[in-house]
Amino acid sequence: xxxxxxxxxxxxxxxxxxxxxxxxxxxxxxxxxxxxxxxxxxxxxxxxxxxxxxxxxxxxxxxxxxxxxxxxxxxxxxxxxxxxxxxxxxxxxxxxxxxxxxxxxxxxxxxxxxxxxxxxxx
Numbered sequence: 001x002x003x004x005x006x007x008x009x010x011x012x013x014x015x016x017x018x019x020x021x022x023x024x025x026x027x028x029x030x031x032x033x034x035x036x037x038x039x040x041x042x043x044x045x046x047x048x049x050x051x052x053x054x055x056x057x058x059x060x061x062x063x064x065x066x067x068x069x070x071x072x073x074x075x076x077x078x079x080x081x082x083x084x085x086x087x088x089x090x091x092x093x094x095x096x097x098x099x100x101x102x103x104x105x106x107x108x109x110x111x112x113x114x115x116x117x118x119x120x121x122x
């Protein structure tokens with residue numbers, strides 16, 4: 001956050017009070033998805049690839065978004081933390097939370113099944 005507020009190096013063109021919530025929201029949403037990939041696969045590479053896809057997505061969206069103001073596209077719509085990227089990462093985080101994590105039974109999360117517990121008690 002100090003890089004955003006104290007220097008003109010990152011997101012210099014946009015209003016910082018609009019860019020910061022978009023930036024934080026995108027990072028939080030992406031962290032759920034990337035964290036799930038890391039934990040589920042046991043490898044760092046799927047998370048690295050997901051980050052690369054994130055970067056490619058905002059670059060591609062910025063290239064295909066037509067407007068007369070590049071600041072609107074680069075900072076607010078399709079930039080690194082634009083509305084379109086935030087919506088996409090929030091949908092991915094919602095999908096992970098809804099189908100991948102909360103859809104599994106409690107006993108499956110710990111890695112020990114109910115049958116193993118009951119046989120150990122006998």
